[in-house]
Amino acid sequence: MRLFKRKAGRAEELRIPRHIAIIMDGNGRWAQKRGLPRSAGHSVGAETFRKIATYCKNLGLEYLTVFAFSTENWKRPAEEVASIMALLEKYLLEAIEKMEKEKIRLHIMGNLEPLSPRLCELAAYATETSKKLDGFQVNLCLNYGGRDEIVRAVRKYAQEYKNGLVGDIDEERFGGYLYSAGIPDPDLVIRPSGELRLSNFLIWQTAYSELYFTDVLWPDFTEAELDRAIEAYSKRNRRFGGV
Ligand code: IPE
Ligand code: IPE
Ligand code: MG
Numbered sequence: 001m002r003l004f005k006r007k008a009g010r011a012e013e014l015r016i017p018r019h020i021a022i023i024m025d026g027n028g029r030w031a032q033k034r035g036l037p038r039s040a041g042h043s044v045g046a047e048t049f050r051k052i053a054t055y056c057k058n059l060g061l062e063y064l065t066v067f068a069f070s071t072e073n074w075k076r077p078a079e080e081v082a083s084i085m086a087l088l089e090k091y092l093l094e095a096i097e098k099m100e101k102e103k104i105r106l107h108i109m110g111n112l113e114p115l116s117p118r119l120c121e122l123a124a125y126a127t128e129t130s131k132k133l134d135g136f137q138v139n140l141c142l143n144y145g146g147r148d149e150i151v152r153a154v155r156k157y158a159q160e161y162k163n164g165l166v167g168d169i170d171e172e173r174f175g176g177y178l179y180s181a182g183i184p185d186p187d188l189v190i191r192p193s194g195e196l197r198l199s200n201f202l203i204w205q206t207a208y209s210e211l212y213f214t215d216v217l218w219p220d221f222t223e224a225e226l227d228r229a230i231e232a233y234s235k236r237n238r239r240f241g242g243v
Contacts, residue, residue: 015234017187019063020056020226021209023201024049026193026217039083044219046087055223057104057136059230064138065186067201071111071145085116088142092122095138096129105130105137109179110144111152139183146203153177180205188233190226192218210236 024045031041049066056064069084095106106126112119123142130137156177160166166173175181185205189198194215198206212229214221 014230016059016061016230017233018061019065019184019186020061021065021186021189021202023067023191023199024218025191025195027219029193030217030219038080041219042084042087046091048219048221052221052226053138055226061136063183065141067141067144069142070200071143071148072200085119089119089122092119092126096122096126099126099129100133103133103135105133105135107137107139108142109139110142111148112143115143146200149178150204178204185209188212188229190229192216192221208240210238
C-alpha cells in the first residue's frame with residue numbers, strides 16, 4: 001500500500017502497481033473526429049505518451065510498457081506507417097537525449113529487423129545506455145506481437161536444446177526467452193478507445209494481469225484517467241487462483 005494524494009486534498013491508501021502496460025489506441029479515430037489526417041492523431045498520441053510516462057515515473061512505478069506498433073499494423077496504408085515510424089525516430093532520439101539526466105531506462109520489445117537502420121541504431125543505443133542506469137523503465141513495444149514473441153522464443157529454445165545447451169523447458173525458463181525476460185508481469189493493463197481486446201499484446205505476460213478499459217481515446221488520455229485506472233486496480237482482489 002502506498003499513500004496517494006487525491007486532488008480534493010484527501011489522502012487515500014491506493015496500491016500503486018509495480019508495472020502498468022498500456023495499449024495506446026484510438027489515435028486514428030481522434031483525428032478523424034476532427035477532420036484531420038490519422039497522422040495528426042499519432043502526433044498528439046505521442047505527446048500523451050510523453051506526459052503519461054513522466055506521470056508514471058513520478059508516481060513511483062517501476063515499469064511502464066506501451067504498445068506503439070504491432071506486427072499487424074503493417075497492414076495500414078504506407079503513408080500512415082511512415083508517419084508512425086517518423087514519430088518513433090523523433091521520440092526515441094529525444095528519449096536518448098534525456099534518459100541519463102532523467103534516469104529513465106528504455107527497453108525495446110519487438111522484432112527490429114524490418115525497421116529502418118536509423119530506428120535500429122537508436123534502439124541499440126537506448127538499450128546500451130540503459131545498462132548504466134537504474135530506476136524507472138519504459139518498455140517500448142515496437143513491431144511487437146505476442147504470438148511472434150512466443151514463436152521466436154520457441155525457435156531459440158529449440159536451437160539451444162538441440163545443441164545441448166539447455167535442459168527441459170518450464171514456465172520460468174520459457175519466460176527467459178521472451179522480450180520481457182527479467183521483467184515482472186504487468187499488474188495492470190489499460191486499453192483506451194473502447195475496444196475490449198488485447199490485440200496480440202503481451203499474451204504470455206498478461207495471464208494474471210488486471211484489465212482496465214476506458215472509452216477515452218489515447219490522445220485525450222490524462223493523468224486523471226490514469227488515477228481512475230489505479231483506483232479501480234486498488235479495489236481488485238487478486239487471487240491468482242487461490243482463495
Ligand atoms: C493506435 O491508434 C496507434 C497504433 C496502432 C499505431 P490507432 O491508429 O489504432 O487508432 P484507431 O484505433 O484507428 O482509432
Ligand atoms: C493495437 O491497436 C496496437 C497498438 C496500439 C500499437 P490496433 O488498433 O492495431 O488494434 P485492433 O486492430 O483494433 O485490434
Ligand atoms: Mg486502433
